[in-house]
Amino acid sequence: ETGVTQSPTHLIKTRGQQVTLRCSSQSGHNTVSWYQQALGQGPQFIFQYYREEENGRGNFPPRFSGLQFPNYSSELNVNALELDDSALYLCASSLRLGEGTEAFFGQGTRLTVV
């Protein structure tokens, strides 16, 4: 158990719909990152939030957006879902910003777009 919880664990959506995934960080962690892991691939960085501000973004279109709340929990929103958005979405929280700081991953949300 890493103390990072994600909800829901599984989700099925129809192409074109919108989805919100949630992440509760480990207590005291002010940094959260989101990753997309397609089947058979390694996780790909979507974006990172530090103290409620976006701090770095990977190669994902603007229909992927996020929020971090004052309690440092976070949401990932995806609009206009496409079939290729089907993946495991992983949230990772860190005690602080910076390299070498251990990131604790949640169990992920498995999103299926049909």
Place this chain on the structure above:
Amino acid sequence: GEDVEQSLFLSVREGDSSVINCTYTDSSSTYLYWYKQEPGAGLQLLTYIFSNMDMKQDQRLTVLLNKKDKHLSLRIADTQTGDSAIYFCAESTGAGSYQLTFGKGTKLSVIP
């Protein structure tokens, strides 16, 4: 550009040593990581190494780093069936952020 490459599969007998290899391209990476992912689970950090180190040992795990060749390896001594999982190599990129670039993962199968 940033790219991390790993062989996709490795099969070893229980009790033998496993060696998982990785190459990376970003010479500015200061930390390199090994993560483990079991079926249906998230990622577990196994170990990491700072780029000015050549080797790091942690119980059954030994990490070797050849910065000149941008080659990283993870050795698991006395491999057990519980070590069966997918192992990801990752490098940190992006100044000021904890952005990880992962390889595709090596699936380790341990034969009893």
